[in-house]
Amino acid sequence: MIGWVTDLWSILSFSWISINTCWVGEPNADPDMAPQILARYSPCNLSFTLPRLAWEFRIVLLQILAIELALHFVNLQSIVALQDLLSIGGDASTSSYIYLLVNMALWILRAHAAYWISSGKTYIQTTLSYLVHVRSIRLPPDETRDVSLTNLLVSDTSVVAEGLNAVVAAWRLPVEFLSALYLLWMNLSCGVLPCLATALLFRSASLYLSFKDGNLRTKWQESRDDRINLCQEAFSPPGCGTLARLGWTNVWVEYILRSRGKELTLLGNREWMRKIHEGIDYAQPVIVQFVALVTMLYTNAVDAASVVPISLMLGNVMAPVNQVTGVVLSLLESQSALQRLREFFAASPSDRPSAESDYKLDPSFSGLIVGVTGQKGRLLKSQLIYGKYPCTVYVPQSPKLLVGCGDTVEDNVLFGRPRDGARLLEAMRLACLSQVPLSQKVDTLSMGQGARVCLARAYYCILADESSGGVLLLEEPWLSLDATTAKDVTTNLLSVLQRSLSIIVITDHIDMLRSVLPADSLLIVGGSNHSPVHDGRVRNKALSVGESVSQLENHEKHSSEAETGHDVAASVPLQAYSIFLTYVGRGYTFLIMLLIGGIMASQQTLDALLPAVADARDWRLLRGYETLLLVFVVCNFGAFHFEVVGGLRGSKRLFSGFVRRASSLALSIGVEGGSDILGRLVSDVDVSDHTLTRTLGILWGAILYLCCKFGFMLWSSHYRISLLLLLLLVVAAFELIAARPFRPANRGARRRAAAALPPVIAAAQGSFDIRGTLLDYGADSWVATKFLAILCQRARWQIVEEACRSWLSLRLEVLGFILTAQTTFLRPVGDPILAGMLITAARAVSGVVQQLIHNCADIERDFVSVQRLTDPIPLTLNAVSVSAPQRVDDTAIIIRGVSAGYGESIVLRSVNLLVLVNEKVALIGPSGVGKTTLLNSILGAADITEGGISVFGLCPREASSRQLIQCIPHTPVLFRGSVRHNLDPQKVISDRLIYEALDCVGLSKKVREYLDTDASTVLTTAADRLRICLCRVVLARETCELKIVLLDECAGVFTDPIAKAFVENCLTLFRSQTVIMTTHRPFLTGLFDRTVTLG
Incomplete structure (x- = not known):
């Protein structure tokens, strides 16, 4: 008995139908749209105008048009069948069955139409997003400085897809209006004109509101973009940490809330007009029905059996008119989005400009490692990169790593090329990356490891014989490397030289080449630049405070959402x-x-x-x-x-x-946490x-x-x-x-x-x-294809969503069929108006139940x-509870038994370190050993899993929140707005102090007259932006109790003489503070009181 009841319940609850296969059209894998898009579309063969796009996607749009017109004409036939049904008295007749069959067809079509239309719109948006992405890769930075790629990819492409749907509606609405008007005219000719006049009056008011809403939408979009940009600055690393340590987070929060208030005011105006628009749409049928009723009373020309069908006919006549304003608004919004897309596509692509003449490699360079310095190095780099000389593999000074489309070490080395295991391992060995797992995420690498991944990428290209006989161009390859790793990388150049015509190294550190490479393989161009000799002021030169770094492989966790009965x-x-x-x-x-x-x-x-x-x-x-x-x-x-x-x-x-x-956790926000917060915001x-x-x-x-x-x-x-x-x-x-x-x-x-x-x-x-x-x-096609796969995965879930909704609608139509059959066959005889009201009530109940579930x-x-x-x-920060060691007199920082890293990757293990008050410490060690991670641990921005850190008796995060610590990162952080806004967003510092600070960092002449100019146009070089970061910290002495300054390889963008002067200036400016600096330049350690070696 229990088993029988269980089986019956299973049948009644539809649990015998698998959710994962609840719709025959549901894709079990990615939609098969990627091959079509790759074969058909490119950024060059698509014009971003509405007529051209409508022609390009004509097949999809015609399918949508056919579906919606079929839905309309079946609905009209249902009204005709209802009129015949109500005109016949007595029991069930042929008209009853015809009416039920037509309605069943109508419901089935309506249940599937949403899925089919959604599939077409998804295909259009996926195609447009793919084309925007391909184009974005080919545009130079100067052409895209003010471009919001997120809005183009997500918002504008969606608006254009809706605009193309509006084009279909513009084709469809006249047909629907004329056909419904003809049906109405055949039944109530004298009542058509008053009803239409009333409807047109309401539509005129609605159209006016739509135009007003379109004007407000532009202002609202600008306010929304401003809010998003501010949120990106406030909650994306490393900007969030910089703001928090400077005490500016609350300032940015106020900016965000102020922008949000303006956005909500505009949104309120838009929503109020939209609500009036909805009120007109909702009240119009009732008011038109009232006009029709008055007309019926005056004319006496209406049969009782036609009252309900005529009200339905009026609804079908008004439905196209009601949609006109929405179509017009959608078309206007799509024109605005298309204008932004046209401007984006009109920008000149970054085809490499040709040199004034073809560059011919000097024959004396053949088969040699050429070290070039000074102005000749910059000129030679320009000729090789922008000239017409073929087969140049270029490795820039700053690491260029890909995240999102392929964010592992292996993806960044292969860069779309066929995988050869032996060749890949050899490239990793030559770049001194044998200990780094291929599956490790690149966002967990140190700066030195990232630079060597770029080097391995170039080596793999050369080993694949794609640049056989070509030129390998390296720009300052040792800036982020420790001395031992730099020597190993330089030695390995000899192995690479056997497969390329020549290797050109543009550097100011010629001594590294001379000390490692044999003279017969080396050619120096432009003179040498000797590194400063150590002056003997270094104390405890080789003090080791930790174990060698241990990298743990990050395994991707694929967790699926378990949907159990508890969820139900x-x-x-x-x-x-x-x-x-x-x-x-x-x-x-x-x-x-x-x-x-x-x-x-x-x-x-x-x-x-x-x-x-x-x-x-x-x-x-x-x-x-x-x-x-x-x-x-x-x-x-x-x-x-x-x-x-x-x-x-x-x-x-x-x-x-x-x-x-979120602002209270700004110091704890990492890469993943920042992405999650931005997604929410x-x-x-x-x-x-x-x-x-x-x-x-x-x-x-x-x-x-x-x-x-x-x-x-x-x-x-x-x-x-x-x-x-x-x-x-x-x-x-x-x-x-x-x-x-x-x-x-x-x-x-x-x-x-x-x-x-x-x-x-x-x-x-x-x-x-x-x-x-x-x-x-040449990896743009590869990354675009990977991006298309991600787009298709997103499209798949959108289609699955509509599939679930469509299948539920189809099941629900059984209820509508039962309700309509009940009221059709059991209608009260002799009262056709009441019978018609009962039938329409049954239809309304079916539709409302369906809409309620949706x-x-x-x-x-x-x-x-x-x-x-x-x-x-x-946030994964401080997953293990750690306690700060008790402070000892005259100590600024105590690090005791600390193990730290990011997520599951442990970079530091059992580190112990003691730093005195006002002591100046240089931190050196092999690339990837965890120097930056140690600084982040002091800042409170790394995950401490063991041990503890005391900063003047406080835990790191509390010390940072009290603005006791400031950091100058190796990557400068520049905020939107003027130079003054980047230095004093609270507007509490006098111009005199700002000028003095600019004088201290060497920016007075260049910046003094442009304080209120946009910072990105004034500070164009990495060196200038680094100096403005230093200027912030100098001003922080005036606004907070600054005790510790951390310098994270911040002199890497300078040549040796300028780097030495920059560091000396920092030590002079912060003579009353404790200073810790990470560096790979041994000659800089002589400027510090003590040198500590990690690893």
């Missing part, structure tokens, strides 16, 4: 609704629910009065109808007003709470805005609507018992269908679709940042974003 049991929409109550306020929510109840009650009463007014032709009933119509309109606009006001209030509280929580914030301003009363509104409709059906029917049973059937079926198979499948698809967006953005930005290197190695799905999707803004921020 939870009522996620109600959980989401409780969160809405928390942030919006219960008063707003209950008021909205009350107004929604008034809307539903007044609308249902209007529906009930319609046959009474038409039959009795009583003018008192008509005046009552007018009063209820006024109540209906007032409740509509009242609900819209409080929904917007409450939603904006909730959005503001939700955003500000998350930003303030960009995509999740937009979704939560949509949720809180548009779906506050959607659940209770639908439930009230269902109750009103069922009440009308029970009150109007002679078959109350059967309808009551039908009611129970609908409720049970809703619970079974919505709770069992749909929620888990939909929630999983939604979450995967949402989670697929950050990898797309990361992959695009990663390849965008190193586009020059991709072009140098709305539950939308709320579940939005709930994921709202929940992410309320959940704690996951």
Whole structure:
């Protein structure tokens, strides 16, 4: 017995249908669109104008047009069948069966149309995003300084896809309007003109609001972009740490909240106009119905059996008119997006400019390692890179590593070339990377390891005989390397020389070549640049404080979301609704629910009065109808007003709470944490805005609507018992269908679709940042193909999402069929108006139940974003509880038994170090040993798994938060805005102090007159930007109690004489502070009190 009941429950709950295969069109792998896109499209054969794009995607658009027109004509046929049905009295007839069959076809088509249309739009957006990415790789930095790649890839391509759908609507709407008008004209010729005039009046008002909204959208988009840019500066490493240590995080938070306030004001204006637009759309059918009713009373030309069909015909006539404003607005928005895309594609691609004459390699260079220095080195580099000499493999000074599209060491070495295991291992050996796992993520590498990965990439290219007989060009290859590793890398150049015509090294460290390479293999051009001789001031030269670095391989964890019965049991929409109550306020929510109840009650009463007014032709009933119509309109606009006001209030509280929580953790934000926070502050914030301003009363509104409709059906029917049973059937079926198979499948698809967006953005930005290197190695096609695969994966989850929704809709149409069959075959005889109202009520109940389940799905999707803004921020920092050692007198920093790293990669092991107050310490060691990680541990920006650090008796993060520590990174951090904004965003420092600080760092002459000019245009070189970072720290002495200054290989961009002068200046400026500097230049250690060697 129990087994039989279990089997019956399984059948009734549809659990016998697998969620993963719930739709025959659901892809089991990536959509098969990548080969089509690769074969058909390139950045050169697509014009970004609406007519050209419509022609290019004509097949997809024609398919969408055919689907929507078929849906329209089947719907018209359903109305014709209904009119025939109501014109015949008695029991069931042929018209009853025809009507039911037509409606079944209509429902099946409607259930599948959304999936088919979504698939076409997804294909269009994927294609456009791919083309934008390909183009972005080929554009030079100067052409893309103010470009927001995220907006182009995600927002603008989506708007253009919607615009192409609007083009289809522009083709479709005239056909739908004329066909529906013809059907109406054949049934009510004298009532057409007043109804149409009323509808056109409403449409004119709606069109005006659409134009106003279009103007506001541009300003809102600008404010939104400003907020996103500020969030990127405040919560992306290394900028977030710089702001936190300078005490500027709260300043940036205020900037963000100020920008957010402006954005919400504009959003409120837009939402209010959109709500008025919706109110017009919602009230228009009722008001037009009222006009039609008055017309019927005056003309006496309407048959009773035609009352309900004519109201449906009016709805079909008005539907195309209602969509005109949305189509116009979509077309305007798409034109704006297309304009940005055209400007982006109109920029000149970075085809390497030719030199004035063909460069011919000096014959004396053949078979030699050539060291070039000074001006000749820069000239030779330009000739080799930009000239016409073939087969030049170039390794720049700064590491160019790809993240997103291929972020492992192996991906960055191969760069799209066929994998040869032996050749790959040889390239890694020559670059002194044998101890680094090929699967390690490049964002966990040190700067020196990253530079050697670029070197291994060049070696693999040469070993693959792609540059046989060519030139290997190296620019300052030793700046990020320790002396031992630099010597090994230089020695290995002899092995590489056997496979290339010559190796040219542009460097100011010629002594490294002379000391390692034999004279017969070396040629020096441009004179030598001797390194300074140590002056003997170094103390404890070889003090070792730690063990050699141990790199752990990062294994990728593929965790799938387990969807169990516990997930099904939870009522996620109600959980989401409780969160809405928390942030919006219960008063707003209950008021909205009350107004929604008034809307539903007044609308249902209007529906009930319609046959009474038409039959009795009583003018008192008509005046009552007018009063209820006024109540209906007032409740509509009242609900819209409080929904917007409450939603904006909730959005503001939700955003500000998350930003303030994130700002308190600014010192702990790493690469992964920053990406997660930015994802929440960009995509999740937009979704939560949509949720809180548009779906506050959607659940209770639908439930009230269902109750009103069922009440009308029970009150109007002679078959109350059967309808009551039908009611129970609908409720049970809703619970079974919505709770069992749909929620888990939909929630999983939604979450995967949402989670697929950050990898797309990361992959695009990663390849965008190193586009020059991709072009140098011919890897642009490879990375574009990998990016397309990521796009297709995202498209797959979007299609799966629609597949789940479509399959649920198809199951739900069975309920609609049962409801309509019940009211069709059991209609009250002799009252065609009431029979028609019952049938339309049954259709409405079916549609509302379907829409209710879809709305539950939308709320579940939005709930994921709202929940992410309320959940704690996951940070891996300090996963193990560590305690700071007790401070000893005259000590600034105590490091005792510290092991630290990033995530699962442990870089430092059991390090012990003692630094005295005002002591100047140079930190040296092999590349990758963990020098930068040690500084990050002192700053509180690395994961300390064992041991502890004391900074003046405080833990590192507390010391940083109190602004006791400042750091000058090897990669300068420059913020948007003027030079003054980069030095004094709080506007509390006098011009005199700023000028003095600029004088101290050597920027007075260049910057003094341009303090209020954009910093990116004034500070164009890495050296200038590094000096402005130093200037910030100099000014920090005036605004905080600065005790420790950390210099992370910050002299790497300078030549030896300038580097020495720069470091001497730093030591002079911070004579009263403790200074720790990491370096790979041995001659600089003589400037410090003590040298500590790691490893």
